[in-house]
Amino acid sequence: MSELRIYSVEHDQPRVLAVYEHGKDIAAELAHIEVLFERWEANADLDEEASQDEVIEAYHESIDRLMQKYGFQSVDVVAMHPEHPGKEELRKKFLNEHVHSEFEVRFFVDGSGIFYIHRDDKVYVVHCKRGDLISVPAGYKHWFDMGSEPSFKAIRLFTSAEGWVANFTDDPIASRFPNMDEFKRERLARAG
Numbered sequence: 001m002s003e004l005r006i007y008s009v010e011h012d013q014p015r016v017l018a019v020y021e022h023g024k025d026i027a028a029e030l031a032h033i034e035v036l037f038e039r040w041e042a043n044a045d046l047d048e049e050a051s052q053d054e055v056i057e058a059y060h061e062s063i064d065r066l067m068q069k070y071g072f073q074s075v076d077v078v079a080m081h082p083e084h085p086g087k088e089e090l091r092k093k094f095l096n097e098h099v100h101s102e103f104e105v106r107f108f109v110d111g112s113g114i115f116y117i118h119r120d121d122k123v124y125v126v127h128c129k130r131g132d133l134i135s136v137p138a139g140y141k142h143w144f145d146m147g148s149e150p151s152f153k154a155i156r157l158f159t160s161a162e163g164w165v166a167n168f169t170d171d172p173i174a175s176r177f178p179n180m181d182e183f184k185r186e187r188l189a190r191a192g
């Protein structure tokens, strides 16, 4: 299930302020900080081995709509799986707080990942699942966790290739938050 947890970070120690699980509520809360969140029907009949072109073709109507609305120039598909040889390195890459000069949009065709978006004295932790689309506006501090056993396929939309460079803030804030593995364990414990 998709989930949004809003934390306060006023005194360094993250404190949960609110939790939302319905797509409509998540979208409404994120709209307050100008983050776009949409639930799409990820119902294309794609198997695991689907090529980048097949994935893009399956969602081309929605992709075209976003490209026109936001002026995206290009699109690609990123896929991660637990046997990926570079998974640790790739995970570490975006696990620290950073900003981009252009905004990023991801649509989860499959699997899941967590975006942590830092605005003022709050952090918005968004557990994205199959069917979720999320944007991170330009200049917003954020980080991303795919977990130690990453499994997701996401469509990425770009306004330009250069905008993709991550500028790290050197704030260790990410280390004070539960990572994806910890959230998973917590959820399992709750489910009994």
Ligand SMILES: [Fe+2]
Binding pocket: 094, 098, 100, 104, 142, 143, 144, 166
């Ligand atoms: Fe990023």
